[in-house]
Amino acid sequence: MVLEVKGVTKVFKRPGKAGFIANDNLTFQIKEGEIFGLLGQNGAGKTTLVNQILGLYTPDEGDIHLLGESVLKSPTRSRSICSMQPQSQISLGSLTPMDAVTLMGKMRAGKKYDPKRAEKLFESLNMGEWLKKEGQSLSGGARRLTAFCMAVIVPGKLVILDEPTNDVDPVRRRYLWQVIRELTDDGTSVILVTHNVLEAEKVVDRVAIMHKGRILTQGTPGDVKQPISHQIRMEISLTGEKYKMVAPKWVISSFEKGTRLIYTIDSDEVSTAIDWAKSQVDSGFLIDYNLSPATIEDIYIKLTSGEEMQA
Ligand SMILES: Nc1ncnc2c1ncn2[C@@H]1O[C@H](COP(=O)(O)OP(=O)(O)OP(=O)(O)O)[C@@H](O)[C@H]1O
Numbered sequence: 001m002v003l004e005v006k007g008v009t010k011v012f013k014r015p016g017k018a019g020f021i022a023n024d025n026l027t028f029q030i031k032e033g034e035i036f037g038l039l040g041q042n043g044a045g046k047t048t049l050v051n052q053i054l055g056l057y058t059p060d061e062g063d064i065h066l067l068g069e070s071v072l073k074s075p076t077r078s079r080s081i082c083s084m085q086p087q088s089q090i091s092l093g094s095l096t097p098m099d100a101v102t103l104m105g106k107m108r109a110g111k112k113y114d115p116k117r118a119e120k121l122f123e124s125l126n127m128g129e130w131l132k133k134e135g136q137s138l139s140g141g142a143r144r145l146t147a148f149c150m151a152v153i154v155p156g157k158l159v160i161l162d163e164p165t166n167d168v169d170p171v172r173r174r175y176l177w178q179v180i181r182e183l184t185d186d187g188t189s190v191i192l193v194t195h196n197v198l199e200a201e202k203v204v205d206r207v208a209i210m211h212k213g214r215i216l217t218q219g220t221p222g223d224v225k226q227p228i229s230h231q232i233r234m235e236i237s238l239t240g241e242k243y244k245m246v247a248p249k250w251v252i253s254s255f256e257k258g259t260r261l262i263y264t265i266d267s268d269e270v271s272t273a274i275d276w277a278k279s280q281v282d283s284g285f286l287i288d289y290n291l292s293p294a295t296i297e298d299i300y301i302k303l304t305s306g307e308e309m310q311a
Pocket residue numbers: 012013020022040041042043044045046047048049087
């Protein structure tokens with residue numbers, strides 16, 4: 001086992017108030033070569049957990065083992081086993097992506113550093129146009145990809161990626177997921193911290209959904225979607241104001257996502273839903289609609305909007 005998190009609880013002290021429980025009795029494991037998605041809304045406790053895995057915070061209860069040894073006993077060892085891409089943008093100053101990634105590679109691998117690895121990464125992510133530009137003049141997406149390359153140029157046994165696709169364009173996001181998948185070919189394990197649940201579903205082997213410091217459910221994408229396996233997702237795009245759309249009575253739940261509405265319906269209601277959507281399109285209220293099997297995003301919305309269930 002690469003990582004074992006057992007009963008980890010972290011409480012932040014607050015002057016004059018009860019402590020704030022940021023992580024509440026968390027337990028999970030990550031195997032060699034596995035991609036583990038850590039999903040949760042803002043403030044769910046994901047970064048607090050990552051900071052404990054890296055030995056930066058000490059759990060109040062429980063223990064974390066990396067490659068069989070307790071992180072509590074030797075916190076600095078974590079930083080040599082793990083590589084990390086932080087959520088916040090790193091400041092590259094006048095360093096170019098080529099300089100920054102080469103520097104990081106040499107720091108981690110010393111004389112064994114192989115520049116061909118950087119070339120392959122840059123090529124896979126189509127970063128050629130930015131390689132010799134100073135960091136301060138790069139776009140957010142280019143800096144995010146540079147930070148990703150710095151984290152994986154010489155990957156540790158466990159690579160922790162916190163929102164690696166933020167600011168990255170859709171085409172390069174696809175390349176990025178491919179590179180993340182390939183990282184595991186030699187046994188590297190990955191923790192993927194993200195809000196981008198739909199994209200994460202395509203790449204993770206297992207996933208944990210966190211909410212208010214607790215893990216609400218965990219398992220393979222198929223396992224966690226099991227409670228809603230009889231449900232269908234209907235995504236609709238409206239022509240007019242969203243508030244004018246009243247959900248039909250066969251809609252189980254409704255969620256607004258930008259300019260679109262996502263309805264959850266029972267699979268028995270599919271033909272009713274299609275008839276309704278066609279008539280709405282004919283009347284000019286809908287631009288388009290599509291139906292698809294339930295996704296991790298649907299279970300994520302269901303769990304984190306109050307209808308909680310036990311892991
Ligand atoms: N050092 C700290 N002292 C006090 N409270 C903290 C501290 N760090 C985090 N918290 C609180 O703990 C909770 C969990 O924060 P955390 O950063 O772990 O969430 P997160 O899931 O990573 O959120 P996001 O997706 O926004 O990064 C939040 O309510 C936060 O305000």
